[in-house]
Amino acid sequence: MTASSSIDARLGVVSYLNTLPLIDGLDRARGVEIVAAVPSSLAGLLAAGATDLSLCSVIDQQRSEVPLELVPVGQIGCDGPTWTVRLFSNRPLSEIETVGCDVDSHTSIALLRILLQEQYGLKPRFEPFDASGPVREDWPDAVLLIGDKVVRSGPGTDTHPHQLDLGEAWRELTGLPFVFASWFRRADAAGEELERARRLAVLVDHARRRNRHRIATIAKRHAPSHGWEIGQAIEYLGTRLCYECTPRSIEAIRTFLEAASKVSDPGERRPPLRIAADVMASA
Structure with missing residues (x-):
C-alpha cells in the first residue's frame, strides 16, 4: 500500500472451512481488512468498490455489470469429488x-x-x-x-x-478439474485501488503457499467450529481440494463458461474470461 493510501486493502472472502488454506493468517496482516460474505455476494461487493480483491464464484465474472478479471494467485477447485x-x-x-x-x-x-x-x-x-x-x-x-x-x-x-x-x-x-471460485479484481482498477489489489494478490499468494504445509494445523484449529471431524477435514483440505491456479485450471474455467453459455438464457451476457497480465503466482 502506498504511503498516500488512506484506507486498508479490502479482501473479500467466504467463511467456509475450505477457504482457510487461502487466507489463514491474513487477519493479522497490517493494513488489510477482511470482508466476509457468501460466495454469491462477493462479485457484487467487488463491482461496487467495497473490496479490492475478492474470492468470487467464477460464473459471476460473466454476470457482473463491471468488468472483472481473474488474478491467478489461488482458487477453490477440485479434480474429482469435492464433498461440499x-x-x-x-x-x-x-x-x-x-x-x-x-x-x-x-x-x-x-x-x-x-x-x-x-x-x-x-x-x-x-x-x-x-x-x-x-x-x-x-x-x-x-x-x-x-x-x-x-x-x-x-x-x-x-x-x-x-x-x-x-x-x-x-x-x-x-476429464477436467473444476474451479468454483478464484480471486478477481475490477478490470478497470487504477491508482490506489490497483495498488491495493496488487498488494493483496501478493499476500494471498504467500498465504496459500505457506498454508499448504499447515493443513493439519488449520484443520485441528478450525474444523470443530465448522461442524467437521478433524480427520475428515484434513483429507478434505489436503487431498480433495485444489488451491493453485494452473493452466489446467484456466482451461477448466473456459470449458465451464462455454458449457454454461449453451444452457443459459440467450440474452445473458457472455464476456470472455479476462486474466490479469501483471500478476503471476509464485511456484
Missing part, C-alpha cells in the same frame, strides 16, 4: 423435476444445470432455497447444497438416497 457441492434427491436423478438451490452460490447452480442436461437430458425448474440456519427436516424433494452445511446438516440417505457430487460428475463428463 452436492445434489440430494429423494427420487432417481433422472426423475427430478424441480431443484431447490442453495442461494449461497451461482457457479454451482450453473454447473448443476449443465450436468443434468448433459447426463440426463433434464431441464428442471431451479428454485431458490435458503439452507441456512439449524438442522431442518423440511427439505425439498431435490436440493443443491454447498459449503460446510453439506457435511454438517444436509439431508441423510434415509430420506434422500440419490446424490450427486458435482465435482466428481464434472470430472467424469469432461
